[in-house]
Amino acid sequence: MAGPQLDAILDKQxxxxLNGAVRNVLGTELALETCAQIADGLPLARVAYDQYGRRREQGHPVSGHTSLCPGAEEIARDFLSGFAIDRLNFDDQLLQAYQSAPPGHHSFHCRLIELVAVAVHKMAVLLFGQGHRVHDKEPKNATSSIDIVSSWQSRLNREALIPPPGPTLFEHVSYGARDQYPDGVADAVGYWAENIILGGVVLFDRSEAWDDERTPEPNVYLHSDRDGVTFRVWQALDEQQQALVDFLLSSSPVGTCPCPLAASDKNLTRINPEGATEKKVYRDIWEREPPNRRGGFGARGLGGCIMRPLDYPKEALSKLESCLKYYAAFQTPVREKGGVLENFA
Known part of the structure; x- marks a missing residue:
């Protein structure tokens, strides 16, 4: 059981x-709205369209889901008011690493953030598993049920033989490996909830055994799926991580929540998603499908000279300059002199 597990590993402090940190995050309006959507069974339209590159077609039937169905928010409020971390099972090694970290140290903060991310994830798994599906209980939604809306695919996509969507719209684009998740579809919902509440799936540098004194652990990484936020795995700035830690440790957190965290052009440490696992940046090694390298940069077809500053703030300028030089040279008139082509412009 979860309660004895925590008592057996963690001291009172x-x-x-941990209990206060989880309570602070789940006490936000954003957490309430996220849970209400899970209880409803469909995301709100503005949330469903808040994806990198606004991938979802404008004609998608979820565009009509502009408000929560009656009863969804009440279910979420009751669920959160009675929620306790005793209901969750955590990895023993993670709990032990947290217990071994002295309060106030960087390693303590990293493990606290990790446990909070896991708690948010598992909370969503638990709520989704209760199967409320409030949306389907409304008679007016008979022709726009959760299954109908979730499985909808445009004719253009069908004709292009694009694989059909998954069984839920609560899904981060890079975390849909449902067949390999311990809780299947519910785990995909958990990653979606992390993205909405925290700003992305929370990842860590597992490349070595870090030491607070000699080689402190790098700041946490996030993998977002939000409109206007890079698709790349990005590292939190010192001030972002500190703001999150301060919020988690606060005894009066009202109005101080920095979530959802978001990358800006100041977050220069970034990794293409396909390279994250190779660089040992992940939370669980099984969280994503094996990389597909056919799509160029980040499997999004960002090859050649297409490199958006949103995603590549450091590289974009130098890449653009290289491309301009290339095309300038390519388009420069040439003439033959002594059997050799040379520029004459």
Whole structure:
């Protein structure tokens, strides 16, 4: 059971800090709205369209889901008011690493953030598993049920033989490996909830055993799926991580929540998603499908000279300059002199 597990590994101080941190995150209006959407069974239209590159077609039937169905928010509020971390099972090694980290140290903060991310994920798994599906209980939604809306595909996509969508719209584009997740579809919902509440799926540098004194662990990484936020795995700035830690540790967190965190052009440490696992940046090694390298940069077809500053703030300018030089040279008139082509412009 979860309660005895926590009691067996964590002392009172570590447990109280963890409990308060989870309570602070789940006490936000954003967490309430996220849980209400899960209870409803469909995301709100503005949330469904808040994806990198606004991938969802404008004609998607979820565009009509502009408000929560009656009862969804009440279910979410009751669920959160009675929620306790005792209901969750955590990895013993993660709990032990948290217990071994002295409060106030960088390693303590990293493990606290990891446990909070896992708690948000597992909370969503638990709520989704209760199967409320409030949307389907409304008679007016008979022709726009959760299954109908979730499985909808445009004729253009069908004719292009694009694989059909998954069984839920609660899904981060890079975390849909449902067949390999312990809780299947519910785990995909958990990653979606992390993205909405925290700003992305929370990842860590597992490349070595870090030490607070000699080689401190790098800041956490996030993998977002939000409109206007890079698709690449990005590292939190010192001030972003500190703001999150301050919020988690706060005894009066009202109005201080920095979530959802978002990358800007100041977040220069980034990794293409396909390279993250190779660089040992992940939370669980099984969280994503094996990389597909056919799509160029980030499997999104961003090859050649297409490199958006949103995604590549450091590289974009130098890449653009290289492309301009290339095309300038390519388009420069040439003439033959002594059997050799040379520029004459």
């Amino acid at each position: 570590h447990r109280n800090v």
